[in-house]
Amino acid sequence: MDQAQLLQRCQTGDELAWEVLVRTHQGRVCAIAWHYLGDQDEALDVAQDIFVRVYRSLDTCTEPERFEHWLTRIVRNACIDKLRRRKARPPRQDIPADEMMSLASSAADPEQQWLSNARQKLVQVALQRLSGINREIIVLKDIQGLPLEQIATMLDLPLGTVKSRSSRARVELARAIVELEGGPAPSGPVGGGFGAEAVS
Amino acid sequence: MNGGRRDGEGFLRDVLARTSGSPCGRAETLLPDLTDGLLADLDRQLVQAHLEHCAPCRALAVALGWAGPVLPQLAVVDPGEAFTASVLARTSRRQRLDLPSPATARPSGMAGVMDHVGRWWAERILVPGFAPRVAYVATVVLVLLTSVPGAPLRAVPGAALKLMTAGPAVLPGTAGAAQWVDARAAEGQAVVAGRWDGLAARLREKGERSQPARAQAFAHAAAAWRQLEDRRLSEAGMEGLGALDASRRAWTLWWNDDEQTTGE
Numbered sequence: 488m489d490q491a492q493l494l495q496r497c498q499t500g501d502e503l504a505w506e507v508l509v510r511t512h513q514g515r516v517c518a519i520a521w522h523y524l525g526d527q528d529e530a531l532d533v534a535q536d537i538f539v540r541v542y543r544s545l546d547t548c549t550e551p552e553r554f555e556h557w558l559t560r561i562v563r564n565a566c567i568d569k570l571r572r573r574k575a576r577p578p579r580q581d582i583p584a585d586e587m588m589s590l591a592s593s594a595a596d597p598e599q600q601w602l603s604n605a606r607q608k609l610v611q612v613a614l615q616r617l618s619g620i621n622r623e624i625i626v627l628k629d630i631q632g633l634p635l636e637q638i639a640t641m642l643d644l645p646l647g648t649v650k651s652r653s654s655r656a657r658v659e660l661a662r663a664i665v666e667l668e669g670g671p672a673p674s675g676p677v678g679g680g681f682g683a684e685a686v687s
Numbered sequence: 688m689n690g691g692r693r694d695g696e697g698f699l700r701d702v703l704a705r706t707s708g709s710p711c712g713r714a715e716t717l718l719p720d721l722t723d724g725l726l727a728d729l730d731r732q733l734v735q736a737h738l739e740h741c742a743p744c745r746a747l748a749v750a751l752g753w754a755g756p757v758l759p760q761l762a763v764v765d766p767g768e769a770f771t772a773s774v775l776a777r778t779s780r781r782q783r784l785d786l787p788s789p790a791t792a793r794p795s796g797m798a799g800v801m802d803h804v805g806r807w808w809a810e811r812i813l814v815p816g817f818a819p820r821v822a823y824v825a826t827v828v829l830v831l832l833t834s835v836p837g838a839p840l841r842a843v844p845g846a847a848l849k850l851m852t853a854g855p856a857v858l859p860g861t862a863g864a865a866q867w868v869d870a871r872a873a874e875g876q877a878v879v880a881g882r883w884d885g886l887a888a889r890l891r892e893k894g895e896r897s898q899p900a901r902a903q904a905f906a907h908a909a910a911a912w913r914q915l916e917d918r919r920l921s922e923a924g925m926e927g928l929g930a931l932d933a934s935r936r937a938w939t940l941w942w943n944d945d946e947q948t949t950g951e
Contacts, residue, residue: 502775509774514763521764531766535774542778547806567815606757613754629758654719661718661750665743668750 491551498545509538512555515631516562522626523566525615537565559633560641563623570619613663621656628653696740710737714744722751897940904933 488507496504516537521530541561548557614622623642627633628649635653639646703709714737720726721734738745811817832840854865911926 505778506771506775509771513766513770513774517766517770518762518764522761531770534766535770535777538774539777544809547810549806564815571815603757603760606753607760610754610757611761625758629755630761632759632762654716657719657751657754658715658747661747661754664750664754665746 490554494545494548494551494554505542512558513538516558519559519562519626519631520566522611522614522622522630523563524569529569533565533569534562537562540565556633556637556641559627559631563627563641609664609667610660613660613667616663616666617656617659620652621659624649624653624656625660629657711741711744714738714741715747718744718748718751721748722755893941893944897937900933900937900940904930904937907933 493504493508493511497508513534517530517534520533520537521527524530524533541558548554550557614625617625620642624638627638627641628635633641635646635649638644639649642649644652714734717726717730717734721731726734738748832838833844834841907926907930911923911930914920914923914926
């Protein structure tokens with residue numbers, strides 16, 4: 488279905504078009520909110536508020552071809568607002584993997600499915616251990632697949648900074664995964680130990 | 688053999704510690720490109736050689752390798768049908784109809800410019816931190832316009848303070864209005880005072896009218912107390928009934944303006 492036509496129908500108040508629009512984007516909106524906030528219930532509440540806000544300001548989206556960018560921006564802003572308001576509260580606990588929302592998975596084989604789910608949950612938990620900017624870049628670039636230029640605009644950072652940040656964020660994520668798996672302690676970002684087995 | 692290897696690794700570690708330092712940091716910066724297959728041949732060989740001997744970096748490379756394809760799978764979650772229903776319930780057509788019509792009815796000219804500015808503002812105000820920044824800029828501009836020596840509006844705060852102190856009568860063209868307001872206020876005050884005087888006279892008259900009955904009630908009550916002290920209960924009861932009757936009569940006289948004062 489053509490995005491521009493769908494949006495135009497929504498702008499005229501067509502409930503069916505709006506339902507399709509919500510169904511099309513709700514999974515992505517909830518995922519981004521979840522990755523930003525790290526809490527399922529909070530993410531669902533924020534995602535609902537986001538759709539209400541989008542509904543009320545549909546007329547301000549004058550470029551239908553950039554709707555997804557516009558929507559992602561609204562989601563990001565809403566999540567950052569929520570995080571700011573949450574600052575005074577005690578830090579959250581790691582998310583129990585079993586309580587998380589069901590994730591999309593393409594694996595057909597049950598064993599592969601189990602492995603895939605386990606890895607998704609591990610990555611999700613590791614994501615919450617990243618620093619704010621690194622998590623944001625992973626969410627926008629590696630999870631949502633946004634182009635670097637768009638991310639640079641959204642984060643108001645130079646393109647080169649986003650590129651270098653992206654590499655560092657992936658390494659930080661890998662380090663968090665290794666720590667969660669209980670693997671060999673990786674070195675820090677600068678220098679660090681050289682080969683644990685070499686000194687044993 | 689193993690002991691020789693350990694010695695060799697230990698020797699290498701010592702040499703690196705005294706020369707270039709640990710190569711793990713350099714390896715880590717190249718690992719993402721190694722995973723993505725973007726490294727030049729020589730760099731790839733160098734990193735792979737390092738990974739053969741460095742378990743922590745190897746663990747990072749393994750995690751990077753499998754996490755890469757997993758990340759896009761997290762792009763979408765299924766919030767459930769209840770979520771969709773809840774969103775649709777909160778976004779009814781009635782709400783939409785309250786809004787201005789879409790792009791088809793955009794005004795032109797100055798109204799169009801204001802409409803455009805309004806839309807821009809509505810979009811920008813959603814950006815976190817935008818409102819405090821605007822408030823900060825507005826404060827700075829206000830200070831520059833009114834407080835800096837030579838500022839165009841430097842006299843405004845002083846004039847405003849003077850006006851607040853002197854009242855609205857000093858404003859040109861408002862003297863007549865101020866007089867009219869003062870006259871209406873005086874009229875209102877006179878009406879209120881007249882009504883208050885009338886009410887006070889009625890209350891005074893009610894008090895005078897019911898005074899004998901109130902006096903009788905107090906007298907009966909005092910007599911009943913004395914009879915009680917002398918343990919003459921029958922007489923005390925009679926006096927109590929007299930006090931109640933006098934009280935009822937006092938209330939009737941106070942409340943009804945046409946009742947006449949009667950002695951016992």
